[in-house]
Amino acid sequence: MSPELAQLFRYFIIFIILLSITGIYCILATFNLIRALIGLEILIKAVTLLIILAGYISGRSALAQSIVITLIVVEIVFMAVACGVVLWAFRHNRTIDPRKLSNLKG
Amino acid sequence: MTVRLIRSIVGLALTSVALSALMYRLGSPLAAVFELSVCAGLMSVIFITTVSFTARVSKERLSVRRRERFMKFWYLPFLVIASGLLLSRYLRIPQFKIPAPSGAQDVRNVLWNLRHVDLFGQIVMLLAGAFGVVVLFKEPKE
Numbered sequence: 001m002s003p004e005l006a007q008l009f010r011y012f013i014i015f016i017i018l019l020s021i022t023g024i025y026c027i028l029a030t031f032n033l034i035r036a037l038i039g040l041e042i043l044i045k046a047v048t049l050l051i052i053l054a055g056y057i058s059g060r061s062a063l064a065q066s067i068v069i070t071l072i073v074v075e076i077v078f079m080a081v082a083c084g085v086v087l088w089a090f091r092h093n094r095t096i097d098p099r100k101l102s103n104l105k106g
Numbered sequence: 107m108t109v110r111l112i113r114s115i116v117g118l119a120l121t122s123v124a125l126s127a128l129m130y131r132l133g134s135p136l137a138a139v140f141e142l143s144v145c146a147g148l149m150s151v152i153f154i155t156t157v158s159f160t161a162r163v164s165k166e167r168l169s170v171r172r173r174e175r176f177m178k179f180w181y182l183p184f185l186v187i188a189s190g191l192l193l194s195r196y197l198r199i200p201q202f203k204i205p206a207p208s209g210a211q212d213v214r215n216v217l218w219n220l221r222h223v224d225l226f227g228q229i230v231m232l233l234a235g236a237f238g239v240v241v242l243f244k245e246p247k248e
Contacts, residue, residue, distance in 0.1 A: 010197060013193075013197065014190065014193050014194055014197065017189070017190075017193055018186070018189075018190050018193075021185070021186050021189055021190075022186065025179075025182050025183075025186060028179060028182065029175055029178075029179040029182060030175070031171055031174075031175070032111070034111055034153065034156055034157060034160070035111065035114060037153070038114050038115065038118050038153070041118055041145075041149065042118070042121065045121060045122070045125055045145075048125065048129075048137075048141070049125060049128065049129075052128075052129050052132050052134050052137060053132060055132075055134065056132040056133055056134070061132070061133045061134050061211075061213075062211050062212055062213040062215070062216040063216050063220070063221075064134060064137070065134045065136050065137040065213045065216075066213055066216045066217040066220075066221045066224065067221075067224075068129075068134070068137040068140070068141075069136070069137060069140055069217070070221070070224045070227065070228060072137075072140050072141065072144050072145060073228045073231060073232065074228075074231055075145070075149075076144055076145075076148060076149065076152075076235075077231045077232060077234065077235030078235075079149060079152060079153075080152055080235050080238075080239055081235050081238040081239060081242070083152050083153065083155070083156040084238065084239045084242035084243065085242065086156055086160075087156060087159050087160070087242070087243075088242050088243075090159070090160050090161075094161070096160055
């Protein structure tokens, strides 16, 4: 790897790790299911950027792009269903606080 | 609460826009367009629709929640800042050898010839998502 690419990789990897920590913080610190989904979305964005960066550095941008397109499709389906589950939980419990959703507790 | 949630959603959309600019700079224009249209646009619409269907939290409960969160996770912002500083100071990149790029450099070729099973997977995922949403919003029979 050339020194320029290594430097670029270093900057991006710091950004990716900070993005991941932000997503994990968002999931851990909130008591709102929608905000937890936003945190998950930030984590997915970190992974997306990592895949694109790996494709750029290894010279396989096309492969990375095709994987990212699949990832985006999976992400949007997952988020739509997750938002549906949140609305379902709100409709049945009148709250989206995960501490109060104890219907499935045995 | 709703205003703060909307602010979070706008922040997420702006992150998506920044990410698509980075993707474009890293030589992935098609993925950047997908990220911009789907993640910044459609995802924000889904989140805002979800927020509009939920109820507003009262100010008293909001302040209690904020206090609880602060008491429980006061160390997390410091952890984020400290990890950022440590990473920028001590991160060393291993000098690994990169394999030679493959012949397929066109994303259309890769998607249709090399990764065509992914396309079937995407179709199945979309159908599963559509059926999942239909089942979740089904009205109970009388």
